[in-house]
Amino acid sequence: MNRTNELVDMMFRDIPYSDEIMKAQAEIKEALRREYEKLALHDGKNISEENTEKSTAFDRLIVQYGSLYSMAALAGYTGEDVDRWREAGEAGELKPLKKEIARQKRRIYGISILTVFTLVEILEAFALHWFNSIFAIIYGTIGFAIWKKYRKAEKEYETEKFDVDAYSYLRKLSDRYAKRRLNGIALLFAVFTIFIMSELSFYFFGNSKAAELKENFFSNIIIAELPIYICIKNYLCFSLIHKRIALKGEKNYKKHRMGILLFSVVFWLTTVSLVVILKNTVQYPANLFMMAGILFMFLMILYNFLLRKKITCQNIVFNKRRFISFGLIIVIAAGYLTFQRDTWYTQTYINSVPLVEHSVHDITYNDDNGVYTITSSTEDFKILHLTDIQLGASVYSYSKDIKALKACFAELAYTKPDLVIVTGDLSFPLGIMSMSFNNSAPVGQFAAFMRNTGIPWAFTYGNHDTESLASTNKSELNEIYKSLSFKTSGTLLYPYTQPDITGRNNQLIEVRNSDGTLMQALFLIDSNAYTGEGINVYDYIHDDQVAWYEREVKRLNEEEGRIIPSMAFFHIPLQQYRTAYELYTAGSDEVTYFFGENGEKMINKVCCSDYPSSLFDKMLQLGSTKGVFCGHDHYNNMSLEYKGIRLTYGMSIDYLAMPGIEHDTKQRGAELITVHRDGTWDLVQIPLTDIVN
16 A cells, blocks of 8 residues: 555645645545455455565556546545645745744744743742742743743744745654654653652651741742743643644544543552552661652653554564664763752761760850850860861662661760861762762761761761762852851851861861860861862871961960860871881881771872871971871871871771772771860770671
């Protein structure tokens, strides 16, 4: 029958296309098909594909119906109908048609985007702040103005006929938007279900607070905005095309649309039911939605390849290059968005963390100089030093994040410290290594964790906390820390006012006795991250930071009338750590060994900056600081005294950053510093293996 169809198409080649002519063409093809079958049966021929060419039926068909007039008469049309079809009339051409469609599509994109913005602002006006209603009015007004222009252009449109090229173009667009509209409906159901149920699962299964649910919902609402935009845009584009030409198999298309709707509803209701049933048997029920999403996507791809041809003029044409290109773009975009997402998979565990028994001390904050003062209510003051916790905040790192938090809690519960100081690398937003670029979620998670324990804590930045690819830059992260600090949480001692010097945060914490005398000055100094001169070229503590340290020591000396005792905490070790270690391995009596070992696998054992800092020499000159604590090198935990200053590596917590470190144990732990009333102090290592089986 392909030959008869080609014959009819040839007869209509010079006739402008319209809905009426398409209907007539289809009826003529059907009439010729029936006539061909009659002729073939009369000749005693089998009309299967193998014997068609041997039959004389087609030749007889051409003789009897070799003109458009005779073909039309066979289908019940008159010669006047044929003449009317051939009449010269206004037939739309391809070039102006493309311009018109492009202009209207631009308006559709604007209408769709502004509609979504308006809906979101209305929702936020009800849930968050009335001020959002102003934006809703602005977006809605602009969107309505564009809609009026769109409708006016559509009403003025009168062309009902198209030349061959224009009609072919419209048919291609018809196939495209018929497909996209159906897929958009499926996408809307999938994303809405995954998004809403994943957020609700934190509330129902993770014991999340209502305020946290609201915050997470609106911070991630862009995920829901995209499918709404796609559905509105595809519906309007679909209507735009089918105002000009009829949809192929409109009744069949409606069945497919209803089928997609029903299938989506049943599929996601079943998924939700399974999650509810299995909520007590899986550790994180929301992951089931992601698995269901992958299955749903596979089924929709299968539908597109097997069934979509029933509602389109042309079935899928597999273009290998396009498939690979779009596939890579989708994978990269989806991966990047997933890596950026603020995820709280550890929330269930964090919510279960109890208050840790500890002494309560008076804490005050000076808004002018950013100094926290802790007035000790006990003779001794205990500081727990943690470092390199390395939270990833992703699905991939979930189990390792839980282990890291449990390790921290074990150290806290065992030592019951008065203050915790974390010397950097709280987060590990290193993309493919942690499956996350997000460096804000770990901060919020650890802040919530420490808030539940009730123990005050302070923080110095590490090199990983503000990686270049991280979702939050150093300025934004600084604001996040401030929002979680003492006035809000009652536990995080992060300064709202910071000295105008190099670094993301430099601060002083004063620990005083009950009579007001200084027990210990704690300097938390930013060792910075990278110089930018190459990969892993580490920065150092700059001269203006050293000058600030000197000013503060001299100020306190003057106030106290003596050389005050102090300690310094930062992330990347000074070069003197390397010098002391090399002297120790050479058997020199210039250093005193206390405990630990340097098991770092790097070539030089100590990963310090190549640039010397003047901090150590200034410490020697001032004679105040006798203890220095750092992290950075995850397998190093040695404590050595060099030139009267004790240089101590913190035991790392890391389960994620270093390859294979999850299974290593002897390097993991913390240090407990016990400061006495007169400023002297004791230091002990608390390996995790000593307190946890």
